[in-house]
Structures are given as structure tokens and as C-alpha cells.
Amino acid sequence: MSTESRFRALVLPHLDAAYNLARWLARDPHDAEDVVQDACVRALKYLDAVRGADAKPWFLTIVRRAFYDWYRSNRSPEIVRDDGLAIDSAVDESAIDPAQAAERRGNSDALEDAVGNLPLVYREVLLLREMEELSYKEIAHIVDIPIGTVMSRLARARALLQRSPFLRAIVAERAGGRP
Amino acid sequence: MNCHEAAPLISAFADGEIDRVQSRDIKTHLEGCPDCGKKHRDILDLRSRLRAEVPYFTAPPALRARIGDLPRTTPTRSADRVERGRWRWLLSGALAGCAATVLAWIVGTSVLTWRANEDFVAQAVQAHVRAALNNHLIEVASSDQHTVKPWLSARLDYSPPVPDLSRDGFTLTGARLEYLAGRSVATLVYRYRDHTIDVFVRPESSGAPPSAPRTVRGFNAAHATGSGMSWLAVSDLNPEALAGFVGRIARGPDQ
Numbered sequence: 001m002s003t004e005s006r007f008r009a010l011v012l013p014h015l016d017a018a019y020n021l022a023r024w025l026a027r028d029p030h031d032a033e034d035v036v037q038d039a040c041v042r043a044l045k046y047l048d049a050v051r052g053a054d055a056k057p058w059f060l061t062i063v064r065r066a067f068y069d070w071y072r073s074n075r076s077p078e079i080v081r082d083d084g085l086a087i088d089s090a091v092d093e094s095a096i097d098p099a100q101a102a103e104r105r106g107n108s109d110a111l112e113d114a115v116g117n118l119p120l121v122y123r124e125v126l127l128l129r130e131m132e133e134l135s136y137k138e139i140a141h142i143v144d145i146p147i148g149t150v151m152s153r154l155a156r157a158r159a160l161l162q163r164s165p166f167l168r169a170i171v172a173e174r175a176g177g178r179p
Numbered sequence: 180m181n182c183h184e185a186a187p188l189i190s191a192f193a194d195g196e197i198d199r200v201q202s203r204d205i206k207t208h209l210e211g212c213p214d215c216g217k218k219h220r221d222i223l224d225l226r227s228r229l230r231a232e233v234p235y236f237t238a239p240p241a242l243r244a245r246i247g248d249l250p251r252t253t254p255t256r257s258a259d260r261v262e263r264g265r266w267r268w269l270l271s272g273a274l275a276g277c278a279a280t281v282l283a284w285i286v287g288t289s290v291l292t293w294r295a296n297e298d299f300v301a302q303a304v305q306a307h308v309r310a311a312l313n314n315h316l317i318e319v320a321s322s323d324q325h326t327v328k329p330w331l332s333a334r335l336d337y338s339p340p341v342p343d344l345s346r347d348g349f350t351l352t353g354a355r356l357e358y359l360a361g362r363s364v365a366t367l368v369y370r371y372r373d374h375t376i377d378v379f380v381r382p383e384s385s386g387a388p389p390s391a392p393r394t395v396r397g398f399n400a401a402h403a404t405g406s407g408m409s410w411l412a413v414s415d416l417n418p419e420a421l422a423g424f425v426g427r428i429a430r431g432p433d434q
């Protein structure tokens with residue numbers, strides 16, 4: 001199979017997944033395009049190495065790597081300790097305008113904001129699980145962490161979301177508003 | 180199972196990632212414990228909200244068009260790609276212009292984090308190193324596939340093909356058995372110039388195979404499936420050549 005037909009068969013079907021991941025990690029449409037473009041150039045170089053069944057996690061591994069390379073050269077690093085203590089400090093509540101958060105009440109953007117404000121280490125596993133529906137094993141490969149760490153990071157990502165100040169108003173409203 | 184034991188597993192249970200035996204225990208606990216039951220429902224509730232309220236961004240058409248043109252607009256497998264951006268530093272060093280080194284470096288930075296079947300690859304590399312150090316690479320020495328194949332079949336519960344790739348410069352030098360991941364594994368030994376290549380051949384059903392090439396302790400590993408087998412090649416040969424070799428060997432003689 002030619003390089004072009006392999007590229008069509010193995011990479012292009014996962015372009016939406018790649019863009020969605022890059023967009024959620026970079027949180028900017030133009031940056032996401034740059035990351036995806038870079039990832040595709042890299043994928044093209046190593047097409048021979050991948051089997052069809054593994055193409056999606058393989059390609060997302062490259063997208064994630066391309067994102068972090070872009071991130072390192074464009075933004076100051078986000079430091080989050082991967083331990084239990086990180087949870088409470090992971091979302092900086094003082095940085096969030098309470099009036100703005102309240103304004104979001106009842107607005108479905110609240111959850112979007114909460115996901116977007118998760119620290120990267122939690123955001124990426126949550127996206128790969130809830131949006132791409134990948135298995136823990138696949139996520140472990142993509143993020144290059146043990147499966148046990150995937151499990152604990154996902155549990156923390158969910159706990160963070162449920163406690164997110166972006167969502168708190170809404171959760172309270174839902175709890176009180178239901179019969 | 181009590182709350183203390185159940186709590187760390189609820190999230191993974193909601194993802195269907197807990198084995199069947201433990202799942203039964205957790206389910207029983209969730210049904211009987213209002214606190215843990217609520218935690219579980221909250222995760223499912225969060226999931227349906229994520230699917231309903233959080234956008235999935237699809238690739239813009241202009242990006243898709245640009246990416247679709249990439250194979251035609253991007254030269255592949257040549258050293259001139261190195262000139263792009265942050266790879267420029269390579270040109271200034273002794274590595275300049277060496278395509279194989281550039282490729283190895285690219286693999287190192289972008290693909291090697293992809294670690295499928297970590298244990299098996301690590302074990303295979305360890306076996307390769309051990310055999311080379313002890314000068315015990317070969318248990319049956321023959322360049323004849325018709326000698327090596329029956330030797331292996333007589334010692335295994337499967338019968339691995341022994342492809343002849345001498346026309347491509349890969350000479351069969353023999354085979355041995357390795358005990359990896361709980362079973363005996365056929366190990367074919369090939370030579371390419373001054374490189375020794377171990378090929379670990381298992382029936383394709385033996386668990387999820389490793390995928391992209393990677394480097395373990397300075398050795399390269401590349402994997403392919405084909406002819407009903409899972410083929411893992413380990414060598415100090417450069418990753419691109421190794422990946423090409425293992426792809427060809429897996430496809431078998433017909434193609």
C-alpha cells in the first residue's frame with residue numbers, strides 16, 4: 001500500500017478525534033490546528049509501524065505528544081502534583097469570578113468551562129475516556145502511565161468536576177429543584 | 180466488601196474496567212449502601228451530562244483538506260525534513276544528513292511513548308540481551324527453514340512459519356526457544372549485515388500485541404501480525420529497517 005493510501009486508511013478516519021483532543025488540550029481553535037498538523041506530519045513519517053486496529057490510539061499518542069511539545073514552547077508549564085493533595089489546589093477558585101460563575105447558572109456552558117479548567121493531567125484522561133470511550137489500557141498507552149494511574153486520575157478528574165466551582169451553583173440548584 | 184474497599188473502585192466500575200468477580204462484590208455493595216450507590220449514580224449522571232452538554236469539536240474542513248494533501252506535499256523518509264523548525268539543531272551536529280538517525284530520533288520523541296504490551300516487549304528484549312551475552316542465541320543452527328520449522332514444531336504447541344527473506348539480505352541463522360509471559364515462544368534468529376535480529380513468534384491470539392516500534396535499553400523492538408501469528412523483532416538494527424523487516428516477515432511469502 002502506498003504511503004498516501006495508508007495515510008488515508010489509518011490517519012484520516014481519526015482526524016476528528018485528533019482535533020477534538022488537541023482543541024480540548026490547547027483550548028484554542030488555531031493552536032489545535034497547528035498541533036494536529038504537526039501530529040499528522042509526524043504520523044506520516046512513521047506510518048509503516050502501525051496496524052489498522054491500533055491506529056486510533058497510536059495517532060492520539062502522537063497528537064498528545066505534539067500538543068505537549070507545542071505547549072512547552074508556547075506556554076508556561078502547569079504544575080500539578082499527581083497526588084491526593086493536588087485535588088483541592090488543582091482548581092484555583094480565587095481565579096474564578098463568582099459573579100461570572102453564578103451567571104452561568106442553568107447554562108450548559110458551565111460543564112464545558114469546568115472540563116476546560118481541569119488541570120491537563122486530569123483533563124486528558126477524562127477526554128480519552130468520556131469522549132473517545134477508550135479503554136484504560138489504551139489510555140495508559142497514550143498517556144504513558146500505568147493502568148492503575150489511569151484509574152486514579154479518572155477518579156480524581158471526576159471528583160474535581162463534581163466539586164468544580166463552575167458547576168457548584170448548578171448542582172445545588174438541581175438538588176434543590178428536583179421533586 | 181466494605182465502603183473503604185469499594186470507594187476507590189467505583190469510578191473504574193462505572194467504566195466497566197473491573198473484572199467480573201470483583202464487579203459482583205461491588206454491585207452487591209452499591210445496592211446495599213446508599214452512600215456508595217450515590218457516588219456511582221453521580222458518575223453515571225456526570226457521564227450523560229458530559230455527552231449532552233460538552234461539545235465534540237470536529238476538524239474544520241480547511242484543516243481536513245490541508246491534512247489530506249500532506250502525503251503529496253510532504254516528502255517522506257528523507258533528511259531534508261529535518262530542516263523544519265526545531266529539528267534544525269540536528270543539522271549542526273555530527274548527525275547531519277543521516278536519515279536513519281533522524282528517523283530514530285523522531286521515533287524517540289513521538290512514538291515511543293506508545294507502549295503496548297509493555298511486559299512482553301521488556302521480557303523479549305531481556306531475553307535477546309541475555310542470549311547474546313551468554314552466546315546462546317541459537318539452539319538449532321540452520322539457514323534452512325525446512326530444518327528449523329520441524330525443530331520448533333516438535334517443541335511447541337503451535338507451528339510457527341519460518342519465512343525465507345534471504346533475497347532481502349536477511350539470513351536465517353537458526354532458532355531457539357524462550358520462555359516468555361508464561362509460555363514457550365519460538366525465537367527465530369536472523370542476521371542482517373552485522374546485526375542479529377531475534378524474532379519472537381506467538382499465535383496471534385496470545386493477548387494484545389505491542390504496536391509501534393520502541394526502544395528498550397538501547398535495543399529496538401518492532402511488531403507486526405500476519406499469517407496467524409504475532410511477530411516481535413528485537414535488534415540493534417535501526418527502527419525503520421526493523422519495522423520494515425517485521426512487516427515483511429509477518430505478511431508471509433505469498434505477497
Ligand SMILES: [Zn+2]
Pocket residue numbers: 181182183185208212213214215216
Ligand atoms: Zn459503601
